[in-house]
Structures are given as C-alpha cells and as structure tokens.
Amino acid sequence: MKPMKLIAAAVATMTMVSGAVAQTNLTAETASPGGATHLSLAHLTEVAGTSGVANIQLADGQTLTNSIQNVAEGKTDIAGTPYILPFLMSRGVGPYGSLGKEKGAELASNLRAINPFVLGIFFLFAYDSKGIGGWDDLKGRKIYNGPPRGGALTNARSMIQIVAGLKDGEDYEGMQINWGQGATLISSGEPDAVVLPELFPSPRLTIPSAAGKMTGWSMPIEAYESEAMQKYMKAPGSAPWTSSVASIQDVMGEDWSFVSEDDTFRAFATIGGNVVNKNMDDALVYDLVNVYIASLKDLMGKAPYGETVGYDFPMQGMCGANPIQYHPAAARAWREAGFEIDDCAVAQ
Structure with a gap:
C-alpha cells in the first residue's frame, strides 16, 4: 500500500469522527491474549473507541467455535475466527454437527469478514x-x-x-x-x-x-x-x-x-479474520474498517510478529472453497485505501 494513501485514509477518517463521541455499543469475542487473533480485535476495540466510532465490549479467551455462531445468530457483533470454522458450519459438520447441514448453511451465510490475519x-x-x-x-x-x-x-x-x-x-x-x-x-x-x-x-x-x-x-x-x-x-x-x-x-x-x-x-x-453479521449497518462497518486501516502501522508495531501476520493482506485465503466473503462496506473501505480485493471475495 502507498504511504500517501494510508495518510489520506487516516486524515479522512479522523476528519469524519473529529469531536465525535461514540454512541454505538458493540460486543466482541476473541481468543486469549498473545496471538494475532486477539491483537487484531483488541486494536480495533481501542481505535474504534478513541475515534468515536463505537464502544466495543471485548471478551477474550473465548471458544471461537461458539463465538462465530453467536455472531451468526445475532447475539454478538464481532468475533475472530480461523476460516475453517465457517466452512465447517456451512456443512453442519465437526463442532457444528448438531446444527445439521441446512441450519449450519443458513447460519454461515450470515457471516461477513471485515479484516484478515494469519493465526x-x-x-x-x-x-x-x-x-x-x-x-x-x-x-x-x-x-x-x-x-x-x-x-x-x-x-x-x-x-x-x-x-x-x-x-x-x-x-x-x-x-x-x-x-x-x-x-x-x-x-x-x-x-x-x-x-x-x-x-x-x-x-x-x-x-x-x-x-x-x-x-x-x-x-x-x-x-x-x-x-x-x-x-x-x-x-x-x-x-x-x-x-x-x-x-x-x-x-x-x-x-x-x-x-x-x-x-x-x-x-x-492458517488464515482467519474478524467477522460480523451480514446485517450490521453499512455505515458502521465502513467506519470501523476505516479507522482500523488508518492505524495499521500502529497495529503492526504492537507485537514483534506484527509485520508477518498479514494484517494488511485482505485477499489472503479468500475465494475458492472458503465460504467467507467481505461485508460490502468493509471491502469498500479496503479498496478506497488502495488495497486489492477481488470480486469473488465480496458478498453481493
């Protein structure tokens, strides 16, 4: 990504939320501290709050198998996941065997990605x-x-x-x-x-x-x-x-x-990302992803592994057999910031 585009995204984002007080309250679930999964959502929680986009109540140390089902059912707003879990859910197999194929596919279709990482x-x-x-x-x-x-x-x-x-x-x-x-x-x-x-x-x-x-x-x-x-x-x-x-x-x-x-x-x-429900408001998703992208440099500087886990590689592991696609508003934010996202990775 070109530095000037990142700066422009940051300026545009801060202008948009300047002086704002976060009115939206969201819930989120992630893994235990120490890895890329936790750091990604913990960082989003921080920048969303300080920029006035949303207050996110983050629960860590969660079982992500359950977390993404909570998002799919509308019980939680955001969750981290390895992308193998939505695939298993979509087929009603493995940890989602009790759902059955039809219900599993229905729930999996409710999930949309907003940002990526390597587990x-x-x-x-x-x-x-x-x-x-x-x-x-x-x-x-x-x-x-x-x-x-x-x-x-x-x-x-x-x-x-x-x-x-x-x-x-x-x-x-x-x-x-x-x-x-x-x-x-x-x-x-x-x-x-x-x-x-x-x-x-x-x-x-x-x-x-x-x-x-x-x-x-x-x-x-x-x-x-x-x-x-x-x-x-x-x-x-x-x-x-x-x-x-x-x-x-x-x-x-x-x-x-x-x-x-x-x-x-x-x-x-092993590839994953943070996911939301497909019905999350477009403007909210766009604003969340915008402030996240604008602060990628800070995110990657928070851990020694920050440069190696694909925080800035939104196409990694997408398309093909992976059933997860980006929320259209998230894809718009990434594309406007200068990142490439193929059409196959974006929900219609």
Whole structure:
C-alpha cells in the first residue's frame, strides 16, 4: 500500500469522527491474549473507541467455535475466527454437527469478514543439539505436533505426511499437549522435533530458544510445489506462505537459524479474520474498517510478529472453497485505501 494513501485514509477518517463521541455499543469475542487473533480485535476495540466510532465490549479467551455462531445468530457483533470454522458450519459438520447441514448453511451465510490475519505458520524446528537433518530425518523421531485434538494437529500431521511421507504412530511418535504447556514441553527436550503453527516470534519459539540454539526448516521446493501440497494449501482456512529467510532471521535473532534451498522460506499458514453479521449497518462497518486501516502501522508495531501476520493482506485465503466473503462496506473501505480485493471475495 502507498504511504500517501494510508495518510489520506487516516486524515479522512479522523476528519469524519473529529469531536465525535461514540454512541454505538458493540460486543466482541476473541481468543486469549498473545496471538494475532486477539491483537487484531483488541486494536480495533481501542481505535474504534478513541475515534468515536463505537464502544466495543471485548471478551477474550473465548471458544471461537461458539463465538462465530453467536455472531451468526445475532447475539454478538464481532468475533475472530480461523476460516475453517465457517466452512465447517456451512456443512453442519465437526463442532457444528448438531446444527445439521441446512441450519449450519443458513447460519454461515450470515457471516461477513471485515479484516484478515494469519493465526500461525506451520514449519519444522528443533534444537541444534538434537542433530536433526531436516524433513528427511524425521523417521523414528518423537515429534510434538499439536494439542490432543483439533485443526492444528490435523494440519501438522498432514504436512509431515505430504512433505516427509511419514504417518503419526507408524513412522514417528507424535506427541500432543495443550497449547499452554507447549513451551515447557519443547524446553524439556523430550521431543526431537516440532511441527506447529507459529508466529515469528511466538512464546513457543522464544522461550525454548533461551535453553539452546534452534533451527527451522523451510518446506522443500519440490514438496511445496507438489500437486498434493498445492491442493492442501487451498483448503478453507489455509494459504501458501512465503518470506525471505533474511527477514525471518532478523526478527528471530542469533539464537535461531533457518534452512532453505534458496533465499525463500516456504510454509503454509492458517488464515482467519474478524467477522460480523451480514446485517450490521453499512455505515458502521465502513467506519470501523476505516479507522482500523488508518492505524495499521500502529497495529503492526504492537507485537514483534506484527509485520508477518498479514494484517494488511485482505485477499489472503479468500475465494475458492472458503465460504467467507467481505461485508460490502468493509471491502469498500479496503479498496478506497488502495488495497486489492477481488470480486469473488465480496458478498453481493
């Protein structure tokens, strides 16, 4: 995005709300603090209030499976979500099995995106002391690959199977533990390697690295470009992710090394965003997204991972099998600020 457009958006937004007192009261639900999901909505809560657009009562630490159903049913105004959840809701499967396909599809059709973020980037990493040689050196190893259940575990298992041709329980010993204990497990040295969705940086990367130097491996080019992986990365809530090795190295510091066949680090990301009900007032949605876009620089400066989680990439993970589309007023705000959003990503 061009700096002058961002400045213009900020000026226009502040002019619009100058001297205003927020009259609209909204409710919002998000994940626990510490990740891109929480930071995005916490920031929106702040700028919406200070600019006079809306007072948002934010509840964090919520189960997002329930949160987006609350938005779809009109019980909550805004919620964060990985985009796989609206997909499952639209089919009445998984955590939404009790809704059934018809009711699930009806509720999912009520959801509209307003802004994007990356929840985590799946890659392989290990302590240097473990002597791991990369993706082709995982057979027979102990690999921490997620919590006991859920999408992260499924994604990590699938990534290992597609890249390394190995199955959990047959070719390696998968280790699962709840998210809150992840950094402790890694620091214990019990797993030989780790495949998880992370941010650059996240506590599960920075805390264990205090106990020893670590290495992260890019997905091999052949595996990344394979038909199986390209198809997998197009699944709802997933998207290809690349970055220069140098930029990741700069963020992570001297305790980390990163390995790739060239200067690009390849992985896939879990994509999500904040959603509202399709019936939210157009002017309100436009104003909310406007003040959010105008303050993107501040948002990205609030966390070390702020530049890497796609806060300013509204097309990431959209269209295709993803049933979520942008609220028309949100899309208008993004487009007027100079961002590209394809028509397939905008609800009519």
